[in-house]
Amino acid sequence: MRPAFYDRPVVEVARELIGCVVSRDGCAGVIVESEAYHHSEPACHAFVGLTERTRVLFGPPGRAYVYRSYGIHACLNAVCEPPGVGAAVLIRALEPVEGVDLMRARRGLERVQDLCSGPGKLTQALGIWLEDNGCDLAAGPIVIERKPRRWRAPQVAASKRVGITKATELEWRFCAVGSRCLSRPAFSRA
DNA sequence: CATGGGATTGACT
DNA sequence: GTCAATCCCATGC
Structure with a gap:
């Protein structure tokens, strides 16, 4: 999508990204899990302010932040x-839809539900690495596009974010209910 | 300049 | 369930 899609409150964007498609170089998957991060809370990398590492986070919306x-x-x-606002949506899991055999080769695994069911897994499956930091998500090489028809209105659950030690009370994690490709099961509902 | 700690994963007890 | 791998960055002396 264009930058305007991302130029909104990050929690809103995180929820709406569920069902959208991420692709890179022939491999693609539907987003089934996401989390919002904002510079006002300490779990966010941007909490420390503008540094070399967080430069992209504080830059224009619609870019990839890869760390x-x-x-x-x-x-x-x-x-x-x-x-000027440090905020981003972490893409935590995908349901593979294209280039599955290449994903299998990169991951060294067979089962579709093991290919992209975690933030580190999906980058390996799609061939995403640190060189992609800062890339325009409308122009590529990483591209995010609107939801396919069958994913128009996925049921979305909200829950607490995974793997953090600060600001753990915020329910800023969003999951597509019933997906078998989540990094962990979804709990509460929204 | 030394050090500690991750927005994780996979292998092992 | 526990734990090591591995390296950049932010912090503190």
Whole structure:
């Protein structure tokens, strides 16, 4: 989508990204899990302010923020809200729809539900790495597009974010109810 | 300049 | 259930 889609409150964008499609170089998947992060709360990388690492987070909406996690993995975010506001949606899980065999080769696994069911897994499956940091999500190489018809109105559950130690009370995680490709089961409903 | 800690995953007890 | 891998960044001395 165009930058205007992302130029809104990050929690709103996180919810609406459920059902949208992420693609890169022939591999694609439907977003089934997302989380919102905002510079006003300490779980967000942008909480520390503008640094070299957070430059993209504070930049224009509609760009990819890709960072290294635990020294090993890459995680993909969509930057939201106007320039000067550090906010992004972490893409946590996809349901594979295209390029499944290439994803299997990259992951070294067979089962479709194991290919993209986690933030580090989906970047490996799609070939996303740190070089993609800052790329325009409308122009690529990583592209996010509107929902396919069958995903028009997925039932979405809200719950607490996963894997963080600060601001754990916020229910800023969103899941497509019933998907078998979530990183963890969805709990509460919204 | 040294150090600690991750928005995780997969292998192992 | 526990735990190591691995490295960049932010913090503190």
